[in-house]
Amino acid sequence: xxxxxxxxxxxxxxxxxxxxxxxxxxxxxxxxxxxxxxxxxxxxxxxxxxxxxxxxxxxxxxxxxxxxxxxxxxxxxxxxxxxxxxxxxxxxxxxxxxxxxxxxxxxxxxxxxxxxxxxxxxxxxxxxxxxx
Amino acid sequence: xxxxxxxxxxxxxxxxxxxxxxxxxxxxxxxxxxxxxxxxxxxxxxxxxxxxxxxxxxxxxxxxxxxxxxxxxxxxxxxxxxxxxxxxxxxxxxxxxxxxxxxxxxxxxxxxxxxxxxxxxxxxxxxxxxxxxxxxxxxxxxxxxxxxxxxxxxxxxxxxxxxxxxxxxxxxxxxxxxxxxxxxxxxxxxxxxxxxxxxxxxxxxxxxxxxxxxxx
Numbered sequence: 001x002x003x004x005x006x007x008x009x010x011x012x013x014x015x016x017x018x019x020x021x022x023x024x025x026x027x028x029x030x031x032x033x034x035x036x037x038x039x040x041x042x043x044x045x046x047x048x049x050x051x052x053x054x055x056x057x058x059x060x061x062x063x064x065x066x067x068x069x070x071x072x073x074x075x076x077x078x079x080x081x082x083x084x085x086x087x088x089x090x091x092x093x094x095x096x097x098x099x100x101x102x103x104x105x106x107x108x109x110x111x112x113x114x115x116x117x118x119x120x121x122x123x124x125x126x127x128x129x130x131x132x
Numbered sequence: 133x134x135x136x137x138x139x140x141x142x143x144x145x146x147x148x149x150x151x152x153x154x155x156x157x158x159x160x161x162x163x164x165x166x167x168x169x170x171x172x173x174x175x176x177x178x179x180x181x182x183x184x185x186x187x188x189x190x191x192x193x194x195x196x197x198x199x200x201x202x203x204x205x206x207x208x209x210x211x212x213x214x215x216x217x218x219x220x221x222x223x224x225x226x227x228x229x230x231x232x233x234x235x236x237x238x239x240x241x242x243x244x245x246x247x248x249x250x251x252x253x254x255x256x257x258x259x260x261x262x263x264x265x266x267x268x269x270x271x272x273x274x275x276x277x278x279x280x281x282x283x284x285x286x287x288x289x290x291x292x293x294x295x296x297x298x299x300x301x302x303x304x305x306x307x308x309x310x311x312x313x314x315x316x317x318x319x320x321x322x323x324x325x326x327x328x329x330x331x332x333x334x335x336x337x338x339x340x341x342x343x344x345x346x347x348x
Contacts, residue, residue, distance in 0.1 A: 008323070008326060011319055011323055012323060014315070015315075015316060015323060018312050018313075018316035018319060019316045021308070021315075022309055022312030022313045022316055023312075025306075025309035025312060026305075028305045029302060029305035029306050029309060032302045032305060036295075036298060036302070042295045042297050042298045043297065045140075045297055046133055046137045046141060047136075047137045047138075047139075047140030047144060047172070049144055052175070052179070052294075055179070055293070055294045056294040056295060058294075075181065077176075077181050078145065079140070079141040079144040081133070081138075081141045082141065091133075
């Protein structure tokens with residue numbers, strides 16, 4: 001067999017590196033997929049909005065707004081990072097309160113989903129009286 | 133806080149302009165989490181926070197524009213540089229070979245790097261420009277590939293609108309796995325060819341040796 005020159009050694013080294021990288025990412029992908037199968041919740045991140053967290057954790061949004069002492073805002077796109085800045089506190093504190101609220105909600109799920117509490121002073125929907 | 137957290141936060145606050153700019157800059161070659169932003173935008177359209185068609189149109193426009201900036205950089209900034217480098221190291225022949233190879237296979241390379249092996253896209257844009265690859269043809273594969281990428285990721289974002297982060301990380305691992313696999317196969321093939329050719333040489337030497345012996 002021919003002797004390996006420096007170029008072949010380099011090819012071989014890069015080839016082995018590529019095999020290792022492929023293997024590592026394959027293992028990571030499989031581990032993520034397996035984790036995903038067993039854990040339904042994804043980690044709360046600063047970019048997520050309250051509505052996104054509510055959706056992701058299947059908790060009514062007003063429960064989460066209540067937990068962080070905010071009035072529910074329709075179409076609220078503010079990320080948690082923004083809310084934390086408005087409240088002048090670290091985003092981790094906000095995330096912690098949301099996690100607690102989710103835990104509490106799951107520990108004592110209401111028998112039926114309660115209607116969102118309308119802010120004081122707001123008139124009821126005109127449709128409310130129409131239904132018997 | 134990570135870069136992707138920061139970018140996704142600004143996407144939540146400012147919407148479409150951030151998406152457009154991030155995809156454009158990412159396509160030129162600054163590593164930004166474009167795929168994750170598309171997934172998040174898809175999720176936002178599902179929740180009614182962003183308009184689906186506007187997201188699709190602006191995302192495609194941003195990434196196509198960015199790709200073409202990369203191509204232009206390679207064409208007008210890179211060609212002169214590559215000629216100078218190749219003259220300096222005396223391997224203009226190699227550059228010509230690369231050009232020929234690219235002209236033959238680049239179509240698939242451009243198309244696949246738009247939506248599947250996305251980390252390679254900026255390099256391919258610049259090499260296409262550098263080797264003087266036909267711009268209309270580049271644009272054609274680019275538009276097709278980017279359209280597929282944008283539609284695919286936005287729809288995945290809509291489908292998994294409650295677990296964008298996880299889907300993004302999983303897809304990221306998958307894409308890097310494909311990139312690694314591609315390199316491994318290409319390099320493995322090259323090595324195999326080298327070993328085969330060297331063993332054929334040896335066989336030839338051996339048969340030549342026996343023929344010489346028989347002749348004696």
